[in-house]
Structure formats: C-alpha cells, structure tokens
Amino acid sequence: METALTELTGVAAPIVQTGMGWVAGPRLVSASAEAGALGILASATMTLDQLRQAVREVKSRTDAPFGVNLRADASDARERVRIIVEEGVRVASFALAPSRELIAELKDAGVIVIPSVGARRHAEKVAAWGADAVIVQGGEGGGHTGEVATTVLLPQVVDAVDIPVIAAGGFHDGRGLVAALAFGAAGVAMGTRFLLTSDSTVPDAVKARYLAATVKDVVVTTAVDGLPHRMLRTELVDSLERAGRTRALAQAVRRAAGFRRISGLSWSQMIRDGLAMKHGRELAWSQVLLAANTPMLLKASMVQGRTDLGVMAAGQVAGVIDDLPSCAELVERVMTEAKEVLGSLGATRPYGLRPCPQTPDGLSFPGTSSPAGA
Incomplete structure (x- = not known):
C-alpha cells in the first residue's frame, strides 16, 4: 500500500x-522497522551517549x-540533532514544534523532519x-x-497544509487506517x-494492567x-485528584525525594525543571514538583x-486492546484488514441506500417517499 508517507520515508x-x-527503545523500534512500519526511538529519556548507543543498536538489528524523537525545547537539542545527522538516521520527529533553524539544519543534512502537533495552527x-x-x-x-x-482535528489539518x-x-487496527486515509x-x-x-520491554504485569x-x-x-x-x-x-493542596504537596515532596535519589538531580534543579514545564499555566507547587x-x-x-508509584500514559484504545501480538503480526494484521475493508467498500452500495427505479438517479433514502427526500 503506497501513500505519501511510504514514498517519503521508504517504509513498506x-x-x-x-x-x-x-x-520505544532499540528492541521495539527495530522490531517495528523490520515489520515494515516507521519505528521511532524515544530520546528524551536518554543521555547523549545513550542516544548514540541506541541508534547504533537499532542499526545493528x-x-x-x-x-x-526529541524535544525541541531540550537544552541539548542541537547536540541530539548532531548525533542524528552523524549516525545517518532517516527521520527526526519532535514532541514539540521545532524551531525554523532546527528544521533547516536537519533538512540540509538530508534528514526528514516530522513534528507532532495538536492544532491546525501549529501544523x-x-x-x-x-x-x-x-x-x-x-x-x-x-x-x-x-x-x-x-x-475533527485531522480533516482540518489535511485541508490546511500541503504536506x-x-x-x-x-488507531489500533486496519479499519482505523482506512478511515484515516x-x-x-x-x-x-x-x-x-x-x-x-x-x-x-514494558513489564508483563504492567501490560496486564493495560489489557x-x-x-x-x-x-x-x-x-x-x-x-x-x-x-x-x-x-x-486517584490520590492526587482527591488530595487538597496541602496533602498533594506532601505527596509530591515524598515522591520527589525518592525520584531525586534515582535521578541524581538536586532540589533546585527539579524545581527549575518543573517551572520550565509550566507553559504559562498556574501550577500548584505539588504540580511543579511532579x-x-x-x-x-x-x-x-x-x-x-x-x-503504585508511577503513571501509565495510555490512549483510549487501551480499553479495546486485548492481546499482545509481535510487531510483525500486528503490522501484517493491520494491513490485511485494511485491504479487506477497502475491498468490501468497493464491492458494496453505501449503507442506507437502495435501488429505486422511479427516481432519476436510481436511489432513494429509507423512510422517504419523494426523490428529494422531502
């Protein structure tokens, strides 16, 4: 199935x-890529050395x-871009809109730039x-x-840009792919x-919680x-939503203390990072720490x-997923279902319409007695 995406990136x-x-570490990304999808390595949680090592591991697989994927607002974004260029990575994606300069730097090096957006104006x-x-x-x-x-958002953006x-x-299956197309x-x-x-590589107990x-x-x-x-x-x-400001702050401090030991950050660094993520919003101190x-x-x-200590980011589709296929099985399943759906759409009459010889176009709408449906 060829689309503008497959032509742009070279994926199947x-x-x-x-x-x-x-x-999205090397194992998942390489499995996704081998299956024919565009695997995206998440770099925001990696050091620069870890990023280079992860890229090389994917390339070895x-x-x-x-x-x-990288954060455009990261203080070391340019160093990460340099690694992407030096290691010959095909695509750079961004969690936030990159600057004009970052886009130009990547494109000059032949890297495909695909930012993620949540609004038409950002696209x-x-x-x-x-x-x-x-x-x-x-x-x-x-x-x-x-x-x-x-x-609602997708057609707005499709109409607004020419990329x-x-x-x-x-999205989780072939029907969704056809709908998007x-x-x-x-x-x-x-x-x-x-x-x-x-x-x-997510722990099995966590996957079970999602399922x-x-x-x-x-x-x-x-x-x-x-x-x-x-x-x-x-x-x-639940505990954060039920807690008042004082209790929420106490919980945040307790959790932050534990995470500070793991991350090696100082309290001042943690508070500075939290304030940088406010994005103009009024946050309680508990939310700054979190x-x-x-x-x-x-x-x-x-x-x-x-x-019990962490958060589990999830799309709404988590509520309808009930199995753990391999990436190869998943991509094959999605593509097979998409082709079957496309085939069935081409072989059937639009739902709700039936032949009606007495109308000029041969169609009538259920529950109406006149050609115009008046």
Missing part, C-alpha cells in the same frame, strides 16, 4: 510506531528506515518552516493531549498499540503536572513495574 506500510519515553507553522510531514494527535491519544477529537499528514489518537491522511501513528506487543482496562479506565487528568494528561486511572491518579519528575513517574511504571 503507512504506519508509525510513536516515540514513547522508556518504551535492521537495515530498514527508522527515526528518532501550518511547521509546514511553512519546511517540515516534510506532520503527525496530528487528537484528544484520544495518550500522554499530554488536547481536547479536539481526531475525527503529508499522519493521523494519531484512537478517507480523511486524507497518508497513514496512522500508534503508541499504545505498539506498547502492547510482545516486542515491547484489563476498559475505555472508562482511561482518563484525562491535570492532577499530575497541571497539563491535560491521558493515562490509566491508578492509585497515584512536572519535573514526569519522566521518572513514567519510568516507575514502564521500566520498574511500580504502578
């Missing part, structure tokens, strides 16, 4: 495995194209700056997310669906860091299996 399937912190901005494509995440997506549903648009938020997208990006594969979740167990909360964050409802989320520790809150669950 119009599917992107998103760059999830602590999840597969010759297929893959990408690296228009990065397209004007030279981005090669955009990933558009609707409110169904996991992690920090917006309020506009994919079905390939990749749909994210709510019908909206004008060049493919889909999936995070939670790839997290829940046998190639994912047991219903759609109602996937919530959006601002209690963690003041920003809308879609995740599984856990003990931590914002600074969001990567560690994710690590607690995704690496250490401590769902």
